Amino acid sequence: GNSVTQMEGPVTLSEEAFLTINCTYTATGYPSLFWYVQYPGEGLQLLLKATKADDKGSNKGFEATYRKETTSFHLEKGSVQVSDSAVYFCALNKKGSQGNLIFGKGTKLSVKP
Amino acid sequence: GAGVSQSPSNKVTEKGKDVELRCDPISGHTALYWYRQSLGQGLEFLIYFQGNSAPDKSGLPSDRFSAERTGGSVSTLTIQRTQQEDSAVYLCASSILSGPTSGEQYFGPGTRLTVT
Numbered sequence: 001g002n003s004v005t006q007m008e009g010p011v012t013l014s015e016e017a018f019l020t021i022n023c024t025y026t027a028t029g030y031p032s033l034f035w036y037v038q039y040p041g042e043g044l045q046l047l048l049k050a051t052k053a054d055d056k057g058s059n060k061g062f063e064a065t066y067r068k069e070t071t072s073f074h075l076e077k078g079s080v081q082v083s084d085s086a087v088y089f090c091a092l093n094k095k096g097s098q099g100n101l102i103f104g105k106g107t108k109l110s111v112k113p
Numbered sequence: 114g115a116g117v118s119q120s121p122s123n124k125v126t127e128k129g130k131d132v133e134l135r136c137d138p139i140s141g142h143t144a145l146y147w148y149r150q151s152l153g154q155g156l157e158f159l160i161y162f163q164g165n166s167a168p169d170k171s172g173l174p175s176d177r178f179s180a181e182r183t184g185g186s187v188s189t190l191t192i193q194r195t196q197q198e199d200s201a202v203y204l205c206a207s208s209i210l211s212g213p214t215s216g217e218q219y220f221g222p223g224t225r226l227t228v229t
Contacts, residue, residue, distance in 0.1 A: 032216055044204065044220040051216075089156065098210055100146055100158035100172065101218060 002027045006090045006104035013080055013111050021075040021107045023064075023090035031092040033057075033066050033073040034101065039086045047075075047088070080111045115139065117221035119205050125227045126195055134190045134224045138207030145188050146208075146218060147180060151201035159203075162188065163210070195228045202226070 007022040025033065035047040035057070048057030050066035050073065057064050062077045073090060090104040118137045126132050138145050147159040158172035162182040173179070177195075182188040192199055202225050206218040 034217075036220075043222045044206075046217050046219070049217065093216060098144070098163065098216065100161050100169070101148075101156075101206075102158070103156040105155045 002031070002092065002094045002102050004090050004092055004102055004104040006088075006107055008105070008107065009087075010108040010110060013109070015082055015111055015113050016079045017111075019075070019077040019080045019084075019109070021088055021090075021109070023073045023075065023104060025071050025073065025090075025092050027071075027092055027094050029094065030068075031094045033064070034091040034093070035062070035064055035073070035075050036089040036091060036103075037086045038089070038106075044089070080109070082111045082113055085109055085111045117205055117207055117219055119203075119221040119224050121224060122222065123225045123227075125229060128197060128228055129194055131191065131193045132195055132226065134192075134203050134226070136188045136190070136205030136221060138186065138188070138205070139219055142207035142209050142219075143185070144208045144210055144218075145182055146206040147188070147190050148204045148206065149201045150204055150223070154201075156204075159190070192226075195226075197228050200226055200228045 003026045032051045034049045036044045037047045048059040050057040053068035055066045064073050064075045087106045087108045089106045091101040120135045143164045145162045149157045160180045161169040177193045180190045202223040204223045205221045208218045
């Protein structure tokens with residue numbers, strides 16, 4: 001079936017460190033891929049997306065590239081800030097733009113000053 | 114513009130009671146989704162409405178759960194005879210299916226349900 005696996009947290013980094021959160025997926029066809037973020041006390045927000053192979057999504061200094069050959073969509077940021085502390089969810093939509101999202105279990109990131 | 118709104122924000126109910134949770138999607142969004150977020154299960158899909166099509170109910174965990182969407186806008190999720198394992202945050206999302214933001218789901222703040 002369709003599924004998303006992301007690295008377990010929590011991840012603790014110092015400010016300005018490099019961040020990678022790994023995400024791999026299993027899906028038939030050509031799903032769309034997403035990263036959502038949930039800041040403390042807030043709702044889920046779309047961070048970035050990619051809809052086809054080799055697409056790179058980017059937002060707020062975060063990037064992720066849709067790699068079909070490795071079925072991955074790893075999230076990266078070159079220099080994290082304390083304000084990036086949140087839970088990050090990788091997700092896929094097996095029907096592209098339609099249908100429900102399938103989420104990974106989330107990775108909690110804490111950034112220390 | 115206004116985002117997805119949900120009410121109530123918190124609901125405490127006794128085991129065995131029925132509850133109704135409401136979602137008001139972003140105006141013009143034809144697709145509406147319900148998810149459940151709990152500590153043990155992460156984020157689970159419940160049900161999906163798209164326009165006038167029959168809803169995709171494949172994620173509903175039991176027949177105690179039902180949802181409707183009236184007039185293609187507001188949706189209500191009903192849980193009958195609540196059980197303690199129903200305690201979770203219930204999230205609603207909406208999206209449009211065309212244009213540059215096609216498929217991007219926008220989430221409401223959620224309703225935290227506690228069954229005592």
